Amino acid sequence: MTQKLKRLDDLEERILSCVAIGDCRGALKGPYSNPFLEITCPMRDHGPGFEAFFARGRFTIARALLDGKIEPSEGLAEVIYQCTLCGACREVCNNPENPCMSNPARESIDDHVEIWEALRADLVDIGMAPLGRHKEIFAHEAKEHNPYFESHNDRLIWIPKDFEVLPKGGDALFFVGCTSAYRLNEISKTFLEIANKAGIHLSITVDEWCCGSxxxxxxxEDLFKELVEHNKDVFKKADVEKIVVTCAGCYKTLKYDYPKYVEDWDFEVLHAIELIDQLINQGKIKISKMFEGKITYHDPCHLGRHSGIYDAPRNVINAIKQDEFIEMRRNRKYSYCCGAGGGLKSGFPDLAIEIAVDRIREAEEMGADILTTTCPFCLNNLSDAAKEVNSKIKVIELLELVNQAIY
Ligand code: SF4
Ligand code: SF4
Structure with a gap:
């Protein structure tokens, strides 16, 4: 290795634990005696089709880098960044029924996504990344603290004038997040309306910066640390114990990544859908009309696979539906990524849409009228894909369905 890949070096044992049988291409499903492979890695399906684009090949690359058999390059970075970090490879690899698990050479790879992220961070440190579009985004973020090329001062202009939000305190701080603040602010407005109907008092602060996902x-990572430091101080001044978010990416980042970077992190982080599930159970939200139409649900990777929140959205759907709730064919831990994550939407937008079209087709095949989800990022990409192929399916945020069904 001619250039130091520090993080990768630290993960060497885990990297060498890949026994290269290759089940990470898809999930084994069906009876154990007669399983079939269900595609779960979006890059295996929609990338150029080479090994390098799914987990087994990525481990071979990591090994070759550590052995000095290949050199890091911008071309290599182009391959490494074509991954949504959806974590489906981790679920398949760690499935006890995966033949790789019974190989005596197999130790624990544990979390594959941690390794993909470490490789990216090493590539950034040695100047081979970020890629062009990400470079522009990060330069803007360093000044205006959002990835959408918007002014920080416009972060809260979406809040309706007649709407009361607290500057601090209340039942929870609503961390709006950049996508809901600058692009899909119907989601944040809807959440405020639901909170209002349930008698929940939320504070919002203009001082929040991008969560850094x-x-x-x-x-x-350096820019991420700056954002964490700032947000931590803002949260401490907010006089709350709970932080609530509407974005799956913000959720995973605040709940599981911030504690790794902040020593005395003691906030409870809730996704809005968890809060709503609790409020329905406590009878604080009254359902006035059951929602019509066959509904299916897309598990956002950051809420599902990365955070284990599978039941709360399904409980809420079951509470408001009138017609059938149909599971997607690929659901819960073997759900299929919407294609937007891991920087793919900004770095490789056509690829992101192609993957989302696959998910739209799956929802159509299931006979659903409505495809709902609980992440602005997924919503955005799935909506773009539905438009792209003139799909009749309606892509609607779950909070919107809840708001229509309650009083
Ligand atoms: S399933 Fe796991 S051990 Fe098997 S090839 Fe894929 S990453 Fe390697
Ligand atoms: S994280 Fe997702 S896209 Fe990346 S290699 Fe694993 S399954 Fe494929």
Whole structure:
């Protein structure tokens, strides 16, 4: 190795634990005696089709880098960044029924996504990444603290004038997040309306900066640390114990990544859908009309696979539905990524849409009228894909369905 790949070096044992049988291409499903392979890695399906684009090949690359058999390059970074960090490879690899698990050479790879993120961060440190579009985004973020090329001062202009939000305190701080603040602010408005109907008092602060998910996923760890430091101070001044978010990416980042970077992190982080599930159970939200139409649900990777929140959205759907709730063919831990994560939407937008079209087709095959989800990022990409192929399916945020069904 001519250039130091520090993080990768630290993970060497885990990297060498891949026994290269290759089940990470898809999930084994069906009876154990007669299983079939269900595609779960979006890059295996929609990338150029080479090994390098799914987990087994990525481990071979990592090994070759550690052995000095290949050199890091911008071309290599192009391959490494074509991955949504969806974590499906981790689920398949760690499935006890996966033949790789019974190989005596197999130790524990544990979390594959941690390794993909470490490789990206090493590539950034040695100047081979970030890629062009990500470079522009990070330069803007360093000044205006959002990845959408918007002004920080416009972060809260979406809040309706007649709407009361607290500057601090209340039942929880609503961390709006960049996508809901600058692009899909119907989601944040809807959540405020639901909270209002349930008698929940939320505070919002204009001082929030991007949660840093895109930075951490894309290897810009230094910028991520700056965002964490700032947000931590803002949260401490907010006089709350709970932080609530509407974005699956913010959720995973605040709940599981911030504690690794902040010593005395003691906030409870909730996704809005968990809060709503609790409020329905406590009878604080009254359902006035059951929602019509066959509904299916897309598990956002950051909420499902990365955070284990599978039941809360399904409980809420079951509470508001009138017609059938149909599971997607690929669901829960073997759900299929929407294609937007891991910086793919900004770095490789056509690829992101192609993957989302696959998910739209699956929802159509299931006979659903409505495809709902609980992440603005997934919503955005799935909606773009539905438009792209003129699908009749309606892509609607679950909070929107809840708001229509309650009083
Ligand atoms: S399933 Fe796991 S051990 Fe098997 S090839 Fe894929 S990453 Fe390697
Ligand atoms: S994280 Fe997702 S896209 Fe990346 S290699 Fe694993 S399954 Fe494929």
């Amino acid at each position: 895109i930075n951490l996923r894309s290897g810009a």
